[in-house]
Amino acid sequence: IEHLVWLRNDLRILDNPALHLASIEARALKEKVGVIVTVTPTQWSEHNESDAKIGLRAGLTKTLVKSLATLGIPSHIIHVDTFKQLPDAMTEFCLEHDTKHLWFNHDLPIHEQQRDQAVCQKLQKHQITTHIQPSDRIVPQAVFSQQGTPFKVFTPFFKRWLTLLAQQDIAPLPAPEPQGTPLPESALDYTWAKTFRDDLWPADQDIAKQRLWLFCHHKERHYSEHRDYPMQPATSTLSPYLALGALGPRQCLEAIMYTCNQEDRDWRDSVWLKELAWRDFYRQLMEHFPHLCMNQPFKADTNLLRWRNNPDEFLAWCEGRTGFPIVDAAMRQLKQTGWMHNRLRMVTASFFTKLLFADWRKGEAYFMSQLIDGEFAANNGGWQWSASTGCDAAPYFRVFNPTRQSETYDKNGEFIKRFVPELAHLDAKSIHNPSSEQRIQCDYPEPIIDYKPARQAAIAAFDELKGL
Ligand code: FAD
Numbered sequence: 001i002e003h004l005v006w007l008r009n010d011l012r013i014l015d016n017p018a019l020h021l022a023s024i025e026a027r028a029l030k031e032k033v034g035v036i037v038t039v040t041p042t043q044w045s046e047h048n049e050s051d052a053k054i055g056l057r058a059g060l061t062k063t064l065v066k067s068l069a070t071l072g073i074p075s076h077i078i079h080v081d082t083f084k085q086l087p088d089a090m091t092e093f094c095l096e097h098d099t100k101h102l103w104f105n106h107d108l109p110i111h112e113q114q115r116d117q118a119v120c121q122k123l124q125k126h127q128i129t130t131h132i133q134p135s136d137r138i139v140p141q142a143v144f145s146q147q148g149t150p151f152k153v154f155t156p157f158f159k160r161w162l163t164l165l166a167q168q169d170i171a172p173l174p175a176p177e178p179q180g181t182p183l184p185e186s187a188l189d190y191t192w193a194k195t196f197r198d199d200l201w202p203a204d205q206d207i208a209k210q211r212l213w214l215f216c217h218h219k220e221r222h223y224s225e226h227r228d229y230p231m232q233p234a235t236s237t238l239s240p241y242l243a244l245g246a247l248g249p250r251q252c253l254e255a256i257m258y259t260c261n262q263e264d265r266d267w268r269d270s271v272w273l274k275e276l277a278w279r280d281f282y283r284q285l286m287e288h289f290p291h292l293c294m295n296q297p298f299k300a301d302t303n304l305l306r307w308r309n310n311p312d313e314f315l316a317w318c319e320g321r322t323g324f325p326i327v328d329a330a331m332r333q334l335k336q337t338g339w340m341h342n343r344l345r346m347v348t349a350s351f352f353t354k355l356l357f358a359d360w361r362k363g364e365a366y367f368m369s370q371l372i373d374g375e376f377a378a379n380n381g382g383w384q385w386s387a388s389t390g391c392d393a394a395p396y397f398r399v400f401n402p403t404r405q406s407e408t409y410d411k412n413g414e415f416i417k418r419f420v421p422e423l424a425h426l427d428a429k430s431i432h433n434p435s436s437e438q439r440i441q442c443d444y445p446e447p448i449i450d451y452k453p454a455r456q457a458a459i460a461a462f463d464e465l466k467g468l
Contacts (some may be wrong), residue, residue, distance in 0.1 A: 001032050001033070001074065001097045001098070001099050001101060001102045001122030002023060002026060002029070002031035002033075002098065002100045003026040003032065003033045003034070003099070003100070003103060004022075004023040004031055004033075004034050004035070004036055004093075004094060004097070004099045004102050004103070005018050005019045005024075005033060005034070005103045005104065005311060006018075006035075006036050006037075006038070006102060006103070006104040006109055007019070007035055007036070007037050007104075007245075007395075008038070008105070008112075008245075008249070009136070009243065009244055009245045010106065010136060010245035011037075011057070011060045011061060011064050011106050011205070011244050011246050012205050012245055012247065012248060013064065013068065013071075013175045014172060014173070014174070014175050014205075014209075014248065014251060015172035015173045015248040015250050015251050015346070016105070016248070017105055017133035017134070017173060018103040018104050018131070018133045019035070019103070019175040019176055020174070020176060021103065021131070021133065022101070022103040022131070022176075023031055023177060023179070024075075025101070026179070026307040027177060027179075028370065031100075032179060033073055033176065033179060034073065034074045034075070034076065034097070035065075035068055035074070035323070036076050036077070036090075036093065037061050037066075037074040037075065037076070037078075038077070038078045038079075038080070038086060038089075038090075038191050039076050039077055039078065039079045039080070039290050039412075040080055040081060040082055040083060040085075040086070041054075041081060041192055042081035043081065043082045043111075046082075046399075047111070047376075048099070048365050048367070048368040048369040048374070049368070049369075049374065050338060050368065050369055050370050050371055050372060050374055051194035051195065051196065051251050051339030052194070052370070052371070052372035053196075053240070053244070053338070053371065053373070053374050054193070054194040054196075055193055055194040055195055055196030055245060056196050056198075056201055056203055056372055057110075057218060057244055058190050058192060058194070058241055058344030058400045059077065059196075059198060059202075059203020059204075060201065060203045060204075060205065060244055060246050061077070061190075061201055061427065062188075062190060062248075063106060063204045063205065065186065065188060066185070066206065067184040068404070069180045069182060069185065070178075070182045070183075070297045071175070071176060071177075071179060071182075071457075072179040072180035072181055072182060072183055073176065073180075073183075074133075074183055075186065075188065076093070076129060076188070076383040077188050077189060078090065078093060078429070079189060079192065083111060083112075083114070083115035083118075086115055086118070086119055087118045087119050087121070087122035088122070089121075089129075089445060090119050090122070090123065090405045091122050091123055093235075093290065094123060094126070094128050094186060095126060095406075096330065097197070097391075098236070099128060100127075100128060100129065100133070101121055101128065101129050101130075101131060102119075102120075102128060102129070102130045102131070103128075103130075103131045103133070104116070104132060104133070104264050105132075105133045105134070105135065105136060106132050106133065106134055106135040106172065107135065108135055108283055108286045108376070108377060109286065109288060109293050109376045109377075110290055110293040111293075112324040116132070120132075132387050135283060136245060136248060136249060136283075136318065137249060137279075137280045137283055137284075137289070138161075138249045138250055138252075138253050138276060138280055139164050139165055139168065139280060140163050140362075141164065141168075141190055142284070143157055143161050143280070143284060143289075144160075144228050144287075145160070147286070148214065150284060150285070150288040151281075151284075152287070152298075152391045152392060153391075154277075154278065154281050155280050157272065157284070158277050158281070159275075161280065161281075162268055162277075162279055165253075165306070166322070167374060168229045168252060170248045170254070170257070171254070171255050172248065172251050176375065177223045178236055180264070183258065187400075192283050194451075196372060199370070200237075200337060200339070200468070201237075201240045201241070201372060202439050203243070204289070205247070206370045207239035208238065208246045208247045208293060208302070208392055209247065209251065210254050210455050211236070211237075211238060211241075212236070212238060212247060212251065212252060213255055215238070215255075216255040216256060216259040217235045217259060219233075219234060219236070220256065220259055220270065221234070221259075221263065221265075222234065223270075223271050223424060224271035226246070227271075227342070227343075228342075228343045228409050229324065229343075229409050229410070230330075230333075230341040230343060230344055230409060230410060230415045231414045231415045231418075235341070235342065239339070239373035239375075240339070240372045240373040242264070242279070242336075242373070242375075243270075243372075243373040243374065243378075246280075246295065248280070248301065249279065249280070252276055252299070253273070253276070256270050256272060256273050261331065271460065273432075277363050278381075279377075279378060281381075282377040282380070282381035283377045285298075285377065285381065285391055285430050286376065286380070289391070292380055292384075293376070295361055295382060297387075297389035297390065298358075298384055298389060298390045298391040298393070299389050299390070300383075300463065301465050302387075302388070302389040304457075304465060305389075305461055305465065306361040306402070307357055307358055307459070307468050308356065308357040308358060309358050309362065310356065310358070311360055311446055313328065313356050313358065313449070314356075314358060314362065315358065316445075317348070317351070317352055317363075318366055319331070320332035320419070321445065321449070322445075322448050322449075323444070323446050323447035323448055324351065324402045324403070324406075324412060324433075324444040324447055325406065325413070325418060325423055325431060325434070326344070326347060326402050326403075326405060326406035326422055326445075327337060327347065327348055327402050327417070327456075328411075328419070328420050328452070329344075329353050329415055329416045329418070329419035329420050330344035330345075330347060330348045330419075331348060332419040332420065333419050334348075334367070334370050334371070335370060336419070337370030337372075338370060338373075339371065339373060340371075341407070343409055345382055346382075346386060346400065346404055347400050347405050349363055349367075349382065349383055349386035349387070350361075350386050350398075350399060350400040351387055351402055352386075352393075353387035353388075353452040353458075354394070354399040354400075354454070354458040355388075355399065355402075355449050355455065355458065356448075356449060356454070357454070357457065357458055357461065360383045360384060360386070360387035360389060360420050361383075362382075362441045362457070363383055364379055364380060364383040366380055373392050386435060388462065396458075396462035397459050397461065397462070399424030399455045399458060399459070401451060401455075402451070403432050403433045403451070405431075406432040407432050411428065412426075413426070413428050413431035413432065414429045414434075416431055417431070418454075420444070422442045422444050423444060424441055425440055426438060426442070
């Protein structure tokens with residue numbers, strides 16, 4: 001294998017720059033391409049990677065290996081514990097397989113970058129060349145202001161992003177050409193796989209692609225009207241596939257553009273596209289402000305906040321027994337499915353950081369340990385937005401009122417009924433905040449916090465920062 005492609009969070013054949021370029025180069029030189037996937041369970045657990053995400057990763061790897069085999073491209077898996085062991089393991093593999101080139105797409109978080117540098121340095125000592133492609137974004141190049149600095153606020157970033165997008169070649173890259181005859185099924189080790197909700201997210205990049213096109217045909221047009229209502233199947237639920245790269249963001253762009261053209265709409269107005277731009281925005285932030293990867297808030301002064309961090313409240317929040325039905329329904333959705341609706345991620349994160357006044361880092365880590373779509377940049381960005389510690393944060397005096405949110409976005413309590421069945425027989429009015437009597441009858445706890453004083457205390461703590 002002269003050209004080895006190292007796949008990580010880009011488990012797909014289409015629009016994969018490293019795989020595409022390696023196969024073109026190999027073809028030109030009449031050489032062979034192979035793929036390597038590295039499994040590092042101890043490292044993943046240090047990064048709070050959830051079982052659900054590891055399970056989906058294993059499943060997607062399996063189907064990808066099969067698809068690659070039909071193209072005559074062999075795959076291998078290297079199994080070690082931590083990133084530290086990878087330089088030696090990769091070198092040994094490359095020497096054994098006469099590899100001359102290693103290809104991969106850039107990964108953002110700092111440990112991943114250190115891992116890649118260490119592997120590259122070691123391989124270069126053995127005259128193996130490394131080729132790094134830009135990270136997985138719709139606009140891969142840096143999106144800078146006119147002053148040449150990174151944006152810290154989303155809206156001007158988005159404006160510039162749209163301009164750059166209009167100037168670039170946006171067609172997704174094709175799959176690699178077949179290399180010889182199909183290969184027999186290889187016996188790779190998948191004992192590291194974990195269980196996950198494969199009924200909700202089948203481990204297959206073709207299914208992910210079908211879902212993308214179905215979403216764009218049927219739902220994208222109504223996205224902005226319905227996306228905030230957790231009982232409505234109005235968002236794409238493609239995040240697990242995007243996080244592991246079974247779908248590339250430019251494939252999403254292609255589907256949006258095609259649909260908008262068919263319906264005579266301007267794709268630049270697509271609200272769904274704007275959400276994908278948020279994904280790019282948080283990824284850019286991580287690249288330009290690496291302290292975000294080091295457990296640091298974007299706004300340094302918020303390090304002075306004295307979080308309450310009550311362990312019992314933390315546990316009640318994780319287990320969905322805070323006594324706020326919408327918060328509990330959302331936290332149980334997360335535990336049961338590995339996914340949570342965006343509106344509810346904002347509600348539960350605001351509840352955690354503002355009302356419980358608990359350190360956002362603890363909430364961020366818990367989310368990561370459960371999410372099937374856990375993605376460092378988006379999760380960190382979402383948590384720091386909610387905690388008002390971040391770049392383009394929610395204003396600190398904006399504290400979501402969970403009961404009002406529930407009444408607005410889950411009017412008839414249908415979402416609550418699904419995940420908090422003990423409240424299922426309550427009427428649409430009282431389900432958002434049952435009386436003490438109803439709570440006793442339903443064996444459902446009293447609220448663990450009093451909304452009004454908790455809100456005031458959080459605002460006062462942020463006010464105090466301003467005075468320092
Ligand atoms: P859709 O509404 O269909 O959006 C399409 C895609 O755009 C998503 O799949 C996602 O890739 C991207 N996207 C949408 N909204 C955002 C956003 N605000 N920031 C970044 N990307 C976005 N998203 C993750 O992918 N991984 C995470 O770990 C994650 N953690 C979050 C934590 C908090 C506290 C908050 C508030 C948000 C978080 N998000 C995260 C963003 C968002 O909630 C999810 O992307 C979305 O709910 C996924 O559902 P969907 O695929 O149906 O999204």
